[in-house]
Amino acid sequence: MRILLSNDDGIHAAGISAMYQAIRDLGDVHVVAPEAERSAVGHAITLSNPLKTKRVSKNGEFFGYAVDGMPADCVKLAVTALLDQPPDLVLSGINLGPNAGINVLYSGTVSAATEGTILGIPSMAVSLATFQDPLWDTAARVAREFTLRILEQNIPKDTLLNVNVPNIPYDQLKGVRVTRMGRSRFVEVFHRRTDPRGNEYYWLDGEMKQFDDEPDSDLRVLEEGYVSITPLWFDLTHESALPRLKEWAAAFEKK
Amino acid sequence: MRILLSNDDGIHAAGISAMYQAIRDLGDVHVVAPEAERSAVGHAITLSNPLKTKRVSKNGEFFGYAVDGMPADCVKLAVTALLDQPPDLVLSGINLGPNAGINVLYSGTVSAATEGTILGIPSMAVSLATFQDPLWDTAARVAREFTLRILEQNIPKDTLLNVNVPNIPYDQLKGVRVTRMGRSRFVEVFHRRTDPRGNEYYWLDGEMKQFDDEPDSDLRVLEEGYVSITPLWFDLTHESALPRLKEWAAAFEKK
Numbered sequence: 001m002r003i004l005l006s007n008d009d010g011i012h013a014a015g016i017s018a019m020y021q022a023i024r025d026l027g028d029v030h031v032v033a034p035e036a037e038r039s040a041v042g043h044a045i046t047l048s049n050p051l052k053t054k055r056v057s058k059n060g061e062f063f064g065y066a067v068d069g070m071p072a073d074c075v076k077l078a079v080t081a082l083l084d085q086p087p088d089l090v091l092s093g094i095n096l097g098p099n100a101g102i103n104v105l106y107s108g109t110v111s112a113a114t115e116g117t118i119l120g121i122p123s124m125a126v127s128l129a130t131f132q133d134p135l136w137d138t139a140a141r142v143a144r145e146f147t148l149r150i151l152e153q154n155i156p157k158d159t160l161l162n163v164n165v166p167n168i169p170y171d172q173l174k175g176v177r178v179t180r181m182g183r184s185r186f187v188e189v190f191h192r193r194t195d196p197r198g199n200e201y202y203w204l205d206g207e208m209k210q211f212d213d214e215p216d217s218d219l220r221v222l223e224e225g226y227v228s229i230t231p232l233w234f235d236l237t238h239e240s241a242l243p244r245l246k247e248w249a250a251a252f253e254k255k
Numbered sequence: 256m257r258i259l260l261s262n263d264d265g266i267h268a269a270g271i272s273a274m275y276q277a278i279r280d281l282g283d284v285h286v287v288a289p290e291a292e293r294s295a296v297g298h299a300i301t302l303s304n305p306l307k308t309k310r311v312s313k314n315g316e317f318f319g320y321a322v323d324g325m326p327a328d329c330v331k332l333a334v335t336a337l338l339d340q341p342p343d344l345v346l347s348g349i350n351l352g353p354n355a356g357i358n359v360l361y362s363g364t365v366s367a368a369t370e371g372t373i374l375g376i377p378s379m380a381v382s383l384a385t386f387q388d389p390l391w392d393t394a395a396r397v398a399r400e401f402t403l404r405i406l407e408q409n410i411p412k413d414t415l416l417n418v419n420v421p422n423i424p425y426d427q428l429k430g431v432r433v434t435r436m437g438r439s440r441f442v443e444v445f446h447r448r449t450d451p452r453g454n455e456y457y458w459l460d461g462e463m464k465q466f467d468d469e470p471d472s473d474l475r476v477l478e479e480g481y482v483s484i485t486p487l488w489f490d491l492t493h494e495s496a497l498p499r500l501k502e503w504a505a506a507f508e509k510k
Contacts, residue, residue, distance in 0.1 A: 037303075040300045042299040044296045044297040044299045045361055047295045050456040050457055051445075051459070052455070052457075053455055072361075077445055080445050105491070111297065118357055155503060156493070156500060158496075176504055176507035180494075181490055185373065188335050190332055201307045202305055202306045202308070204300070204301065204328075231492065231493040231497060233491060233493040234360055234491070235435075236489070237486065238411070241411040242486060245411060245414070245416075245484070248410060252431035
């Protein structure tokens, strides 16, 4: 099996090394990741600049390619140009911090897996739900188990797995829950400052708020100590709004 | 009515001026847009740097605020900090180039409207389906008609309107169609080059390909000369994959 591994915390992050160590014996693992942190970049890609690549070693051996682009760029470039053949699986992570609720939209980690899915390759994003004292081993073991399961039974077509792991010891995990993307999101506050030359600028700040999340939402089960696994895709059509929108647009449709 | 107007081509782009002229008499119009082009940035936001703002004039009168950030930043900042009260409507565009098919995921224009929707504000993105010789008047007239319609009858909850307008004279438009986001997308090619110092770099190139698009897909109706209006939202959960994924995960769920 050929596995492409990427992330959004950058090729030098601890999380991608933890993932690499956990799955390296399962196939040919090719690492292509941003050269530096690219968090909250959403599904950005690089159109107006070329992408530079650099070979990166860790502990004295070749580890992978650093790209001065976005996570989605890394997957496009790897699949289309860097690898001899397309990979059988795209893995993204392990991200430091959860990618759940509305914040999934801003996630570079998820965008790498989304890009794999768009290219027709089974893909999985893995995130560890903490910003400090990460227990990488827990997420790495879960990532390995799920990778083995994908080998055994493929995931549904046009679907990527968005996996979030609680930051608790592996033995304390309560289990796995299949979830929906919740409505929780950051509620922003901007702090206004003035620089020494009198120009205004704003710092983004905020806190995570729960908004009417269903019991099967990603963040809810994470808080309860379960691994959350959400099937995502790339179609933003609001199906259930179609009939009402047709009424809305009827005056124009008649034209 | 208070209208917030943003885009991803930047505050100096012709498209945002065309939109402004078309709707300025419909309410208080507040322009908050990126200071320069931010295309293909997806739903990126700025976390690690502060956002600087600058007052911009056009034709000798105050036009709006330029922000050195992403389209989604502009909407967050305007709603949370720059405007006295939240707007009643967020408009994004007019974008130079279509935002249809899979490429919607990469669109900064759509992300500004998505951000408005996340914040609970009715939102619409408007794009003109050409990269050259734009007939702004066509898209501006459509944007105005739809804005008036939103005043008359609000759009469904949690839904943004993604409007694409063919680049033909207004009188030649065939009408309006409510559509789904299609499967068409760019198929990438990377051109490999070597710089004068021997470092490799890659230029992204490609062409738009149609992939099994349904007759009611956005790009399909655009090509036929209709205005396309797609209801989008911000939930990427692949609902129809949930039952199969539950089977897939059953071994773990039992744990």
